[in-house]
Amino acid sequence: MNKPQSLRAQLLSKLTLPLVVVVLLDAGASYFVAMHYTDQAYDRWLLDSAKSLAQEVHAQQNHVTFELPPIAVEVFRWDDVDKTFFKVESQVEGFMAGDDDLPSPAINTLASNEPFFSNGEIEGHEVRIVSVLTTPTPSSEHVLVSVAETLNKRRSMMTEILLAVVLPQFLLLFITGFHVWTGVNRGLRPLNDLAAHLAQRSARDFNPILDADVPLEVRSLTHTINDLLQRLGSTLITQQRFIENAAHQLRTPLAGLKLQAERALGADNPEAMKSALGHIKNAADRVAHLSTQLLVLARSESVSQSVPEFKTIDLVKLARESCMDWVSRALDRNIELGFDAPAVAVMVAGDEILLRELLSNLLDNAICYGNPGGHISVIIQAVPHAALIVEDDGPGISAIEQEKIFERFYRIQGSRGEGCGLGLAIVKEIADLHAARVRVVSGGRDRRGTRFEIAFSTGES
Template sequence: MNSMRKKLLRWLLCGQLLAVVLCCLVSFYYVRGELEDLFDDRLRQLAYSVPVDGDFELPAPPPLTNLQDDEDDFVIQIWRADGTLLRHLNRKEGSPALVREGFSTHFSHDMLWRSFVHRRGARLIQASQPFSDRLEMTTGIAVGAIAPVLLLILVLGGIIWVSVTRSLRPLTDLTAGLRRRQPYALDPLSEENLPDELQPLVQALNSLLARLESAIEGQRRFVADAAHELRTPLAAVQLQAQVLQQSRGKEERQQALEQVRVGTERATHLVRQLLTLARLEPEDRLRLFEPVDLCALVKTVVAEQAPTALKREIDLGVCEAEPLTLIGDSEGLRILLGNLVDNAVRYTPSGGQIDVALRCEGGQALLVVEDNGPGIPAAERTRVFERFYRRPGSEVSGSGLGLAIVREIVIRHRGKIELDEGAQGVGLRVSVWLPLGLARQQQGEC
C-alpha cells in the first residue's frame, strides 16, 4: 500500500536515525580524542615529577577526578642513556621496553603500550600505560557521554509519530467524509479550519463537483428533451400505422405509407443526431487528436452530399480548397462539415447553389459553407445553436441539433463560428475558424 503517512514517517524516522548516528559518531570520537590528550598529559606529568637522584619514590598520579580507577594502571621506568634499566616502579605486572623520546605507541612483551619518554641529564624517564586499559577507559567514558543522545531516538521517534498522525488527521477526516457521501451528493466540501496545504485540494474538488453537477444536470435536460422530441415522430408513426390499418383504398394506403416513411426518417435522423451529440459529451473528449487532411475531408463530405443535392437540383460544389492539415478529431470534423452541408441542402430551395470553401486566412484555417436559401434572421442567429431549437414556421423536417453539434465540435477545437448573410444579402454564410496553433499547412504558411 502506497501510504503517504507511512512514507512520511519512514523518511522522518530514517533521517532522524541517520542524524543521531552521525552525531553519536562525531561525539564519540571527539570525546575519545579529548580523553586521549588528557591521558597523555597524565603520562607527561608523571614523567616530569619523578626525581632522578636519591631514593626513587613513585609520585602520586595527577588527579583525574572520576576518570581514574581505584588502582593505578601506569608504569614508570628510569633508564641510563645507554639503555640500562636503573629502576622500575610499577603497579602493574609487565614492563615495556625503552622507546624514543616523546610520545609513542608500541608493542612490548605482547602488549600494546602508550609511553612518554623524558630526558633529564643522563637519565631517561619513561611513563607508560597499557593501551588496552586506556582504550577501555576512554571508550566507556565516550559511550556514557553519548548515551543521552541515543535516548533521543526514542523520544524524537514518539514525537514524530504523534505529530505526523495529528497533522494528517484533517486529510483522514476529509477522506472519511468523502466515503460517507451518497453518489449524487454534489454539494461543495467545507473549507473551514483546513490546513493551507489542503485548501487547494478541496477547492479543486469543489470545482470538480460543480462541473460534475452541471454535467449531470445537462444530461438530465438532454434526456428529457430527447424523450420529448422523440415522442412526436413516434406518435406520428403510430397514428399513421393505425390509419394504414383502417385504410381501404390504394391511394389512402399509399398516402399513409408515405407519412410512415417520413416519420420514420425523421425519427431516424433525430436518433442519429442524438447519438452524435452524446458522443461529444465530456467523457468522449479523451480521444487523442490526430492529423486530419482538411482538403480531402471537404471533398469527401461534398461527394457524400452530392446525390441528395443533385436530386433536389441544387448546385453543390467546392469553390476553393487549400491544402491544410489540422491536428484534431477527424470524426468530429467530418460531422461538423457534414451537418453544415446537410443543413444547407435541406434549406436551400430547388435550383439553388451551395459553395464550400477552405482557405488559410489571418493565421487561421477558415471553412465556409454558403448557400442562397432563406437564411436566418439576425435576431435568431444565437438561438439556433441551442439544442432542439427550430425556427418557428419552418417547413423543413429536422431535429434542431445540427448547429448545436457543430458548436460543440468548434469549441472542442478552440475555434469560432459565425453566421452571416450570404452574397448580396441572400441566403446564409457559415464561417468556421480553427486556430493554426492546432494546425499546420502542407505547403507554405499563411
C-alpha cells in the same frame, strides 16, 4: 506498478531523518572529544610518573645509577584497575631496571626536553607509553625512562562520558520524535476529516464543501474540489436534459412508426398500405438520422475528454468528396450545390470523420431549410487562415435566434423541415474540439441567406 506512498510516512521521514543524522554526528563528535580529553588527562598522569622515576637517576663516577627500593616499586606498580610498567635504560649500559620487554623508542631519536607518547603491547595487554630523556649531569650519558599503563581506566571514563552525553541526546530524540508524530497526525487531521465528509456524501450531492474551519493550506484543495463538483453538477444536469430531450425526440417518430404500422396492417387496399409504408419509411429515416447524430455527439464528447490524436487533413479534398455525396439530395429539392476552393491543398489538423460530419450537418441544414430552386455554396479559403464556409440563399436567421441555434434540440419556432435540433449543436461541438471559431452571418441586402464560417486557427495552407 509503484506502490502509493503515505503522506504521513513521507513527512515523518523528512522531519526525523535529519534529526537522527544530527544526533549520530553529534554522538560521533562526542566520542572523539571524550577520547581526546581522556587521553590528555591520563597522559599527564603518565608523564608525571615518568618524571618521578627520572628523578631517581643519579650520576656517580662517570656512570649513571637508578636506585628504587622494592617497596617503592611495589607502590609505584599498585593499581586495582590497570597494570603499570616501567623501564629505565641508558645510552651506554642499556637496560638498567623495570620491564625489559616494554617497547621504547631509540634514545638518539628523542629530544631531551620533549616527552614521547606512543601505543604498544606488553604481556598481551594494550598499553599507553610515555618516554622521557634525562641527563643527571651535563657530562653524563642520556637515560631513557619509559612508563606504560593499560587502558582500562581510560575506556571506563570514556564510556561514562559518552553515556552522560549521548543518553540525553537519544532521550531528546525520542521526545522530539513523539512530538513530530503527534504534530504530523494533528496536521493531517483536516484531510482525514475532509475524506470522511466526502465519503458520507450522496453521489448526487454537488453542493460546495464548507471550508470555514479548514486550514489555509487545505483550502486550495477544497476550492479545487468545489470547482470540480460545480462542473460535475453542470455536466450531470446537461446530460440529464440531453437524455430527456433525446427520449422525447425518439418517442415521436417511434409513435408514428407504431401508428403507421397499425394502419398498414388494417389497410384493405394496396393504396392505403402504400401510403402507410411511406410514412413508416419517413419515420424510420428520422429515427436513423437522430440516432446517427446522437452517435456523432457521443464520439465528439469522448474525443474531447481525452487528448485528441489529430492528423493533417486536406480540407479541399475532404469538402469536395463530402459535396459529391450531397449532390443527389440537393437535386431532389431542385437546389444548386456549388463548390469553390483554391487549386492547392489547404491543410488542417483534425479528425477526418468528425470534420466530414460537421460539413454534412451544415449541408443538411442548408438543404432542409433552404428554398427550392435556391443555391448553396461550399467555399474553402486558405488566407488569411484556413476556413470552411457554407452559405445559402434561404430565409436567414434573426440575430436573437443566432445565439440559440447551437443549443441541443433547439429549433426555430415556425421553421419548416423536420430536423431534431442537433445538427448545429454538432457543428459547434466539433468546431470547439478543433479550436475553430464558428461565425454566423445572416441577412444581406435582401435580408436573406445565411453564411456559416468555420475558421481554423491551427490550419496552414
